[in-house]
Amino acid sequence: MPHLITLAAEQTIYQAQALHQQLAAALREHPQLEIDLSQVEEIDSAGAQVLLWLHRAAQQQSCQLTLSHPSPAVRDFIRLLGLQPLHNALEAVDGS
Amino acid sequence: MAKTILVVDDSTSLRLVVKMTLEGAGYHVIEAADGQQALALLDGRKIHLVLSDLNMPVMNGLSLLAQIKQHPDYRFTPVIMLTTETAEHLRQQGRECGSCAWVVKPFEPPQLLDAIARLILP
Amino acid sequence: MDLELAMQSFLQESAELLEEMESILLDAEADSITAEQLGALFRSMHTIKGSAGLFGLDEIVRFTHQAENLLDQLRDGHLQLDAELSGVLLRSHDHVKAQLAAVAAGQAIPAGEQDNILADIAALLPPPAGSLPPAEPSSQAEPAADxxxxxxxxxxxxxxxxxxxxxxxxxxxxxxxxxxxxxxxxxxxxxxxxxxxxxxxxxxxxxxxxxxxxxxxxxxxxxxxxxxxxxxxxxxxxxxxxxxxxxxxxxxxxxxxxxxxxxxxxxxxxxxxAVAAPTLVTTAPDTRPALPAGADHKTGRSSESKFIKVEAGKLDSLINLVGELVIAGAAANLLARSHGSSPLLESTVVMAGLIEQIRSHTLSMRMVPIGETFSRFPRVVRDVGQELGKSIKLEISGAETELDKSMVDKLADPLTHLVRNAIDHGIEDVQQRRAIGKPEQGHVWLNAYHESGSVVIEVADDGGGLDPQRILAKALQRGIISSDALLSEQDIYRLIFAAGFSTAERISNLSGRGVGLDVVQKNIEALRGTVEIDSEIGLGTTFRLRLPLTLAIIDGFLVEVGSSTFVIPLETVVECMELPVTPGDHGRPERLQLRGEILPLLYLRQFLELEGQPGRRQNVVVIQTGSNRVGLVVDALQGEFQTVIKPLGSLFRHLKAISGSTILGNGAVALILDVLALIQHATQQEASRYALEQEPYPAAGSRQPHNNDTSSGK
Incomplete structure (x- = not known):
């Protein structure tokens, strides 16, 4: 079972640093991570960057990362900025 | 949810017009007459943007800007300086303090709305 | 969108800023200017410019922008506030004020002196004239095709x-x-x-x-x-x-x-x-209309300001209601008294105390210090003095004296007129002053104080004073009086207020700009006030304006004549006594001798032509305004009563001795006596009699000194 982290409603620059630290710690401890994005109501570039970082860091550390249940806010934001890696990661989940 | 804009200006009439302009565009507006009053409004409520005059009694716009940029809950709030000052050194100071934009008064309402819309849409 | 409201707010705010600007400029001439004042000066033009732009008042923006540049240079220490700069700034102030006045009146903004002032500003500014003018509204050279x-x-x-x-x-x-x-x-x-x-x-x-x-x-x-x-x-x-x-x-x-x-x-x-990732080509999802208009969001306005601006009409209706409350309170008190219920009586007394407090607080809201009006005079004195080449020092005292707001507004013109007159005609030329050993600098005093229910405002100068002989000669020449007129000194002085007296011989066009002093008198009379003149040849002249406080509620003193009740404003009541009976006058002496002074009597019953016969014992209420005292003869005294002044209907306006009416606690109507008019009438009457007869005066007996602090019993 992957370690599940559910992100809170607000994922903006105000929370980005704390989220980064939380995810970095989780990455160190768990070989499998699932990030539940269903509760996210507000996300900005800083929040999205943390997800991009996680995506990249997980690849580097061979952690199996799943981004699941993206809320409309998350989907919209990914589309808005053309965040290809996140888009792909979500596609992969949707496809499975 | 409408985005909240804090309008800081010592001129009542200017605040009134700005408020009408912004509310007409769908923003929510709260007001303060100087920097000090503006700081008192940073009480945990959500503020999406600060629109501040530069020249004000009690606490001027640049001091307010510096304070906002140090406030744990508001340090990333976009701040637009709304002023008649065009002096480059002041703009520079503003940029160093972290102001986003510099809208020179007098402005036409569409200009102001345009400037704000680049940072937050209603 | 209430643009009108915003405009009003803008105009009022601008007026305040201009006032502050002017007072700083005038202040600063004498003392060194503080950084704070420099900041305030700058902000005045700065803020007006900023707001004017919002209303599309481009002319004002253009002008204030230059004035602001000048103030910016001053603030940054590149310029000194010397007489020249100060003059330019004052003219700028005037110009902006005129521009705003035109806006307020819905007229085209006048060009006025604009080009001259702008040229003078440009001359003071360093060569690369400040920053660029405000950005023109971006030209809409669109729409281009996609x-x-x-x-x-x-x-x-x-x-x-x-x-x-x-x-x-x-x-x-x-x-x-x-x-x-x-x-x-x-x-x-x-x-x-x-x-x-x-x-x-x-x-x-x-x-x-x-x-x-x-x-x-x-x-x-x-x-x-x-x-x-x-x-x-x-x-x-x-x-x-x-x-x-x-x-x-x-x-x-x-x-x-x-x-x-x-x-x-x-x-x-x-x-x-070759192995490309799936392409992400999308249109942005978020193409909302740019500005959803008409959203209505009530905002929590910050209620931080120290002052709240209230529409005058609201205050009037509040005062009216408080007036009704006073009456209702008095009625309840009367009822309680007649029922003899002491707990009820006590509670009405407590209530009366509270109402009294509400009353005075409410009234004080309408009172403003006269200083607001006085503050324009340093400027007037400076300008007029400069124009006439006279050095004048203005001294203001009693600026904190309060009077009704509506009155303050109407006083500005007559006071300006008197001050101008003092400088123009009162104070001598420098050479003349030197010749007679006076200090070269002339003095003008503005003084205000409260006296027996009135506000007194004095405009005094240390000039040449009024010469009664010359006034008489001039009045004769102008046909204002006939050669056989017998006039007291006061009457002679008063001639300068006569229409047509002063307009003809004006040398400068300063005093009143084409209007005579008669306008002053008319203005003051319209406020139910009087003008007194004191003058001493060679020493100076004092114009003394005496004005009612025009309060909506007064402390009244009730008197009875026959079945009618009248109210005398308590402040004017000096004392009460019984009318001494002297057989020689058929019980109706025309004057009393009171502590060595002659006190003319006015019989209210005869004066107002009331029916009925006086009782055996009559009372005298001594009333005073200024230095004039008159004994008002009435049937009975009822004591103090809080009185709400109701204006008289137009039908009764012509009644000179009645200033209003009120409703008593028992519902009866009482008329309020216009003490000023009564005293004028009585003193005139006395003067005309004095010329004809000389009689010994009966001494006043059984005095009943009246004290304002305690309720005077019957």
């Missing part, structure tokens, strides 16, 4: 921390046109711990279509220009765009961008990239 654009947006690392999210700009762009393709390049984003969550690593590549020009697109990102690089080209210039865009960034970034462009078919594909 065109295609390529955007490479390399946002600086600090944009996020500065509150500018690249996403915001993208959303905004979507309101200008259509984002046909967008992709993020995040090659700069580190995968290790060096990742800084608040730093921006994103670069955006975009294809955009819209009816915009290059400058417009560039301006979208102008806020984020610091540390950023934005490459924007028409689609037609694809090759040069890609080249330019590739020059920026390291190899990883270049590769990442190439990948994106390849997916979009903008870059020739290479074998290396």
């Amino acid at each position: 065109s295609d654009w390529l955007l490479s947006l390399r946002f600086g690392p600090e944009v996020l921390r500065n509150g500018m999210d690249p996403a915001s700009f993208v959303r905004y762009l979507a309101t200008l046109g259509q984002i046909q393709a967008i992709a993020s390049c995040s090659s700069a984003l580190p995968a290790d711990e060096s990742f800084d969550a608040e730093r921006n690593y994103l670069r955006l590549e975009m294809q955009f279509r819209g009816a915009v020009d290059e400058a417009q697109l560039a301006s979208v990102f102008e806020f984020a220009s610091e540390g950023s690089q934005f490459i924007i080209s028409p689609r037609a210039q694809l090759a040069s765009h890609l080249q330019q865009a590739l020059q920026a960034g390291d190899a990883a970034e270049q590769q990442s961008c190439r990948d994106i462009w390849q997916q979009w078919g903008l870059w020739p594909s290479t074998a290396d990239n």
Whole structure:
């Protein structure tokens, strides 16, 4: 079972640093991570960057990362900025 | 949810017009007459943007800007300086303090709305 | 949208700013100016300019912009506030004031002295005249047809921390046109711990279509220009765009961008990239209408200001209601008294106390210090003095004296007139003053104080004084009086108020600008006030204006004549006594001798032509305004009563001795006596009698001194 982290409603620059630290710690401890994005109501570039970082860091550390249940806010934001890696990661989940 | 804009200006009439302009565009507006009053409004409520005059009694716009940029809950709030000052050194100071934009008064309402819309849409 | 309200607010605010500006400028001439004052001066023009722009008052913006530049130089210490600069600023003040007045009146903004002042300002400003004039409203040379654009947006690392999210700009762009393709390049984003969550690593590549020009697109990102690089080209210039865009960034970034462009078919594909990721080409989802109008959001207005501006009408109706409350309270008290219920009586007394407090607080809201009016006079004195070449020192005292707001407004003109007159005609030329050993600098005094229920305002000068002989001669010459007229000194002085007295011989056009002193008298009389003149040849003249407080509620003293009740304003009551009976006058002496002074008597019954016969014992109420005392003979005294003044209907306006009416606690109507008019009548009567007869005066007996502090019993 992957370690599940559910992100809170607000994922903006105000929370980005704390989220980064939380995810970095989780990455160190768990070989499998699932990030539940269903509760996210507000996300900005800083929040999205943390997800991009996680995506990249997980690849580097061979952690199996799943981004699941993206809320409309998350989907919209990914589309808005053309965040290809996140888009792909979500596609992969949707496809499975 | 409408985005909240804090309008800081010592001129009542200017605040009134700005408020009408912004509310007409769908923003929510709260007001303060100087920097000090503006700081008192940073009480945990959500503020999406600060629109501040530069020249004000009690606490001027640049001091307010510096304070906002140090406030744990508001340090990333976009701040637009709304002023008649065009002096480059002041703009520079503003940029160093972290102001986003510099809208020179007098402005036409569409200009102001345009400037704000680049940072937050209603 | 209540633009009218905003405009009112703007006009009022501007008026306050101008007033402050003027008072600082006048103050600062004598003393050295403080940084705070310099800041306030600057802000006055600055704020007016800022707000004027909102209302499209371009003329005012244009002018205040230059005045502001001047004040900016002054604030920064590049200029000194000397007489010249001060003069230019005062003229600027006047000009802006005139401009605003025109706006308020809905008239075209007058050019007035504008060009001259602007020239003078320009002369004072250093060669590269300050900053550029305010930006013209951006010319709308549109709409251009839709065109295609390529955007490479390399946002600086600090944009996020500065509150500018690249996403915001993208959303905004979507309101200008259509984002046909967008992709993020995040090659700069580190995968290790060096990742800084608040730093921006994103670069955006975009294809955009819209009816915009290059400058417009560039301006979208102008806020984020610091540390950023934005490459924007028409689609037609694809090759040069890609080249330019590739020059920026390291190899990883270049590769990442190439990948994106390849997916979009903008870059020739290479074998290396045969296995391309699925392309993400979307239109931006967030193409909301730019400005959903008409949203109605009630906001919690910050209630921080020390002052609240209230419509005068609201205050009037509040005062009216308080008046009714006073009456109702008095009625309840009467009822309680007649029922003999002491707990009820007690509670009405408590209530009366509270009502009294409400009353005085409410009334005080309408009272403003006369200083607001006085504050314009340093300027008047300075200007008039300069124009006439006279050095004048103005001394103001009693600026804190309060009177009704409506009165203050109406006093400004007559006072200005009197002050001008004092400088023009009162104070002698410098040579003359030197010749008679007076200090060269003339003095004008403005003084205000309260006296027996009136406000007294004095305008005094240390000039040559009025010469009764010359006035008489002139009045004769002008046909204002006949040669056989017998006039007291006061009467002679008063002649200068006669219409047609002073207008003919004016040398300068300063005093009153074409109107005579008669207008002053008319203005003051319209306020139910009087003008007294004291003068001493060679020493100076004092004009003394005596005005009622015009309060809506007064402390009244009730008297009875026959079945009618009258109210005398308590402040004017000096004392009460019984009318001494002397057989020689058929019980009706025309004057009393009171402590060695003659006291003319006025029989209210006869004066008002009331029916009925007086009782055996009559009472005298001694009333006073200024230095004049009169004994008012009435049947009975009822004591004090709080009185709400109701204006008389137009039908009764002509009744000179009645100033209003009131309703008594028992519902009966009582008329309020116009003491001023009564005293004038009585003293005139006395003067005419005095010339005819000489009789011994009966001594006043059985005095009943009246004391304002205690309720006078019957």
